Amino acid sequence: MERHLLLTMGGDGGRAWNLNFAGGFFRNKTEMRLTLFYVVQEAYCDRPGGCELSENDMRTARVQLDKAREHAIKLGFVPDNVECKAVPRQFGVVRDIVAEGHRGLYDAVVSGRRYRGFLEQLYGSSVSRGLLWEDIAFPLWICHEPDPGLSNVLLCVDGSDENLRMADHVGFMLAEETHSVTLCHFRDPAIDGFLAIEGARAALVANGVDASRVEVLSLEAHDRAASILRIADEGGYAVVAVGRRHGLPDNLMRRMFGGTVSERLHTKVDRFSLWVSK
Template structure:
């Protein structure tokens, strides 16, 4: 089945990293089509209206508008040439530029959603405690506001290598698995690692129980989590089987609790030498991955691609 991916591009090296990642990914994914999408800067309507009373000023603004369009065309041709040089067939790469309408991020999301793309790809600008600043406001806004489409955030031009999926048994995690199964459908070589951090009593209640007082509660949480995650794996394995991915390609790793779930996930990703980390945006009760964990991953992720699935 054909996969359509929208790649938001600009003239930065971070955008180039995104192009190199998806080109490498295409070696593992069949029937993949790419659209390079660039939102042109626009001149405010107020300026245009004011300039209409001065023909020379209006002519200058129209020149700037034409130059912005030509700059966008040149950028897209350069990026398309790069994709082709990386082994992507010319007929599988389309380039589109439009003037900004609502704002770059919203324009990207509206275009991608309206035309039913399977994912939006954005480059990020680095790792910092001020992630939104260094990631780039457009990339951050696309990620934060995509309610329907998965967003692939590319930090570096790392090859796709193995894939790690952080799961918690939630519906959002299952959607992440469904997206992964669709993208890699029919691939008999890809290696996929499920990673689950089993919750502890402290994750649900801030009260400091003594060991004797908490043993029964810990047991209840452990049994409930195990039953939930077992049901999750059964559904996930069926999705993979339907997509032509065998159980032998899948590894399951369960980590026993921990206060910093996001850090545990990130450390495991790095130590495992993976190239892609996939996570559902909303977890159990819409908060396990939606709160501090997903934000931690977005802020601290480096070395490949982070796929965030709504």
């Protein structure tokens, strides 16, 4: 089954951490499509939404995208499945990435910490943090420099619709892979843990993940973000996946998998990659 990722590119070409993560994490690349996406900040704009790229701008973008495409092919991606796309900045880097993510119906938008750092140096803001807080309809991946010693997915389970969407996404992305998935549930009297766990398990299995690849971890935790970080580190997980809940009172959001918890995980992406679904 074809999977299509939008990878945000900066000024680092083939060294981009998001590209290296995708290349190392996925073994079955024959039906994996990549769109390498570069927003050119220096585009000439004479009005909002009316931006154009000069030949020099295009040349710079092409150099970076060509490097990234060449590296993607070295990583094992099929040449015909790697597309390069450079666009002028129209409404800001974050909003332009969001617009492309929605327009292209990608299975996920993948941002790397190296890309984030490059843009922060230029614009003084975090693109990955900006994407995290945008109203998006696609899963967002935030990648650190990949560690070949890490594998498998830690899927945090809370029974919310957002969490079930993430479970469905993880199942779809891993159906043809070998990684295992650990369902991590923090016990809470307000949540039916059995239903939360079984709902996530059913979503994984329905997408083709064999039940033998699914494990369960249920525990108490006062500080959930700290517990997730500890479990991820001790278990050597390559991915931590969460559903970011909306429409809840602020204090409850802070205690669950949204708000402060998502942000704390975001700032601590120093080994694993963070997958977030809304």
